[in-house]
Amino acid sequence: VAIRLWNGKFPSHLEALDAAKLLWGAENFDCYGSEKRHYSAGSQDHCGLMYPGVNKLCYKGGCHWPHKIVNMSDPNDSKQAAIFKWLESVLYIVDIPFVSRPKGYNSQKINHLKDAKVPEAQKVKLVKALGDASEEAWKGICEMDADKLGGALSNTMKAWKAMLPYTVDPYTNGDAEKSKKLLDFWKKYDYPNTKGCLFSGAGGGFLMVVSDKPVEGGIKITINTDHFCKPFKSGEIDSM
Structure with missing residues (x-):
């Protein structure tokens, strides 16, 4: 879906949040648009693709989209860098x-x-x-x-x-x-x-x-x- 959406390129012109929403919406057209599918794809994959590093997605109120994202993606931050190295191990x-x-x-x-x-x-x-x-x-x-x-x-x-x-x-x-x-x-x-x-x-x-x-x-x-x-x-x- 992402390849078709952005012609095989990274959406560097977009904010990560906007890109993730567009990708999620495009993949879920068969659910919410044509109603050919009975369930929607989870937003975790789309946020995970567009937000670098390690992310905590926070959901509330039965919504399919997170209301808050806690992001760690700074390799120059010593604490975050240590977490990345440990998690990779x-x-x-x-x-x-x-x-x-x-x-x-x-x-x-x-x-x-x-x-x-x-x-x-x-x-x-x-x-x-x-x-x-x-x-x-x-x-x-x-x-x-x-x-x-x-x-x-x-x-x-x-x-x-x-x-x-x-x-x-x-x-x-x-x-x-x-x-x-x-x-x-x-x-x-x-x-x-x-x-x-x-x-x-x-x-x-x-x-x-x-x-x-x-x-x-x-x-x-x-x-x-x-x-x-x-x-x-x-x-x-x-x-x-």
């Missing part, structure tokens, strides 16, 4: 070596937040578990604590499963063999074998694994601090 990407998402996959097939039979108090509990895991992940990054970050990723996976079962097991109530294959694969990279792990997105994709030891099949990451859009100072950003 403990975070691995592991490709899932088989197709994890079945044809016609819909992560929202079961959504306990929209289920009228689920008590409101239980829904609040489900959302809080995910929010708490997110806050813990950010603390783990800021404190350079691999145990805290890894545990938060694993707890995010648990929160997803409790809220939207198909995000963690795309074969729920379906192909038991494929369900077990995916479960066995990510459990291999979860605690206690590592510090913890999380799918890159609903239904798999690849695994993000936190470990202070080399990970089998793991690819080390490099944090990009270059600005693809108009440069800005890192810190808190009003993103509405």
Whole structure:
């Protein structure tokens, strides 16, 4: 979508926020425009592409777009530089070596937040578990604590499963063999074998694994601090 939107070039003429919104809107036309798709793509990917460094996206009020972004992208700041170096040393990407998402996959097939039979108090509990895991992940990054970050990723996976079962097991109530294959694969990279792990997105994709030891099949990451859009100072950003 980005290639078509900007003809294969970086949108250096735009603010990062504007570029992220345009990209998100373009990708979600099939949901909100033509209504061919029943769910929207999450805004995390679009913000992550346009905002350099490490970002905390803050959501409220059931909105699909974050109201605030906390950005760390200054390699000349000694604290941020130390965080980047540490995160690059403990975070691995592991490709899932088989197709994890079945044809016609819909992560929202079961959504306990929209289920009228689920008590409101239980829904609040489900959302809080995910929010708490997110806050813990950010603390783990800021404190350079691999145990805290890894545990938060694993707890995010648990929160997803409790809220939207198909995000963690795309074969729920379906192909038991494929369900077990995916479960066995990510459990291999979860605690206690590592510090913890999380799918890159609903239904798999690849695994993000936190470990202070080399990970089998793991690819080390490099944090990009270059600005693809108009440069800005890192810190808190009003993103509405």
